[in-house]
Amino acid sequence: MPDVLRQRSSSLQLGGPRRPDAQEVRLKKRMQQVCEADRAWLLTSQPFTAKLLMQLQLVAVIDDRLPTAGTDGESIFFNAAFMANRTEADRRFILAHEVWHCALGHHRRQLQRDVERWNHACDYEVNALLKEALGHCPRDALFKRRFKGQSAEQIYAQLSQQARLRGQTLDVHDLQGVFHESPMSVNDPDFAPRPVSAENARAWQQRLVATAQQVERQQGDLPGYIGRLVTRLRQPVIPWQQVLAQFIHTTLSGNRQWLPPSRRHVHRGLYLPSQRSQSLSLVVVIDTSGSCQGDLPHFMSELGGILGSCDRVSLEVIEFDTRITQRRLLDEGQLQALQNWRCQGGGGSDIRPVFEALTDSPPELMVVLTDGYISAPTQAAPYPVIWCLTEDGRAPVEWGNALRLSS
Known part of the structure; x- marks a missing residue:
């Protein structure tokens, strides 16, 4: 190996992961603007989902630990390069996908279930809901028509009967589990997810009901599965x-x-x-x-x-x-x-x-x-x-x- 390359390799190993370079920073800024425009577009076509989405901060990153997108209940982190290679319809679907993980309380509902199988069940639940609402689902997303209207728990029970899971989730569900580093990787300081808390999960239930009331006053009844979900959450809880x-x-x-x-x-x-x-x-x-x-x-x-x-x-x-x-x-x-x-x-x-x-x-x-x-x-x-x-x-x-x- 030439001395110059050997010195550069040694420097990378000593210095650890690098930050995004100037070109990657420009890509981040561009995709941040694009995704914020996508969120604004959803306000006209999917006001209920968009109003929920407005309560999450959008954070574009270039980071090898996050190849796609994910949420901690407070922010949506998305890989700018990943989103740049997606169609307009896919990007809007992915943003809606993340907010519905929060609204449906998927982190809280996992309990002792197998992580990978539960993650698949959650994506099937969200994707079926959004396919009905948006009329679109990315080709590489987990989707089966028979899961329409079913909860993640119901879907999980059916997936448990299968020896092997098929396909991959569209996003990263556990952002706390991705923090591994290698000397050659890119680590973005903007990628700083927080642990999901029980308080945050309860707050999302309250946001869901409050947003539903606001949308109903403006536009009438909520559609399909969303309406049934909100109706259940509104039922008073007696000890x-x-x-x-x-x-x-x-x-x-x-x-x-x-x-x-x-x-x-x-x-x-x-x-x-x-x-x-x-x-x-x-x-x-x-x-x-x-x-x-x-x-x-x-x-x-x-x-x-x-x-x-x-x-x-x-x-x-x-x-x-x-x-x-x-x-x-x-x-x-x-x-x-x-x-x-x-x-x-x-x-x-x-x-x-x-x-x-x-x-x-x-x-x-x-x-x-x-x-x-x-x-x-x-x-x-x-x-x-x-x-x-x-x-x-x-x-x-x-x-x-x-x-x-x-x-």
Whole structure:
């Protein structure tokens, strides 16, 4: 190797990654203006998406750690060279794609799911939504017509049945995971994403509802999937413990049995009926999917406290995935076992075997902890059923009583 090249190579290794050069800086400035114009265009064609997009800062970068685009919930970072090679329609789609990752709370909803499979599911959800709204989807984006109107959780469950994922996501989902350096790389100081926080995710839900109200006042109803999503977020949240406790109390009240007058009150001239001790036959059913595991300890602890007010409890705990994986019977003296409950099974998808198993011995009440993305009977059970849904879950059927577990 010539001495000059050897010295340059040594200098690069000692100096580390370089910053964008003058030509790359000019490209950044040009694409910054182009993408800001794309955002302005979206205000006329897609006002709802564009108003959400206005709440994110656009940041053009030249950085080998970000080959495409990504968001941290506060900014959209995009590789200027990547965007320069995209069509006008593709650029607008990509900007909308990033803001809908924020609006749909995809970072918050991942939980314990497989990262790559979840990222694919999120892109399928967003791309189906935007194909309906924009009438366009980039050729290299993940898109299947059958996923239209489905949530990332539903899509993830279907992708879990596949041995191998196909295609690549359009963008980078975890910006905190890209910070590796090599001596020959370009690192842009403008590429400085922040960690995604729970507060930021909650703020995006509020922005989504507030923006929807603004657009509805100006233009009327929201379209399709967006309208259904906003309707769900607007539903008032009642503390689930309060709802569950009231339901159990109502069930107990309906099952009280009154006996002949109590002798304790006869001498006072009061003929009051005596009451049997409060007893309850309850089945708690647990969906063993990863999305339920974060809620399980709090749910079981609260349930134990509620049931502690009953004199007699016959509690059966049933876990399921595609079949029943565990059954255990507890009485009122064993409720402390709920505090440290551990699940068996590998991911819920079909609760119908549980209902079949209870055909000959139906409970007074069934409580199901689930994300709702399961197969369930179309016909209502002959006993009360409460669907305790995870924060982003949905009722699997129209019958029963659904309540949402909120933090």
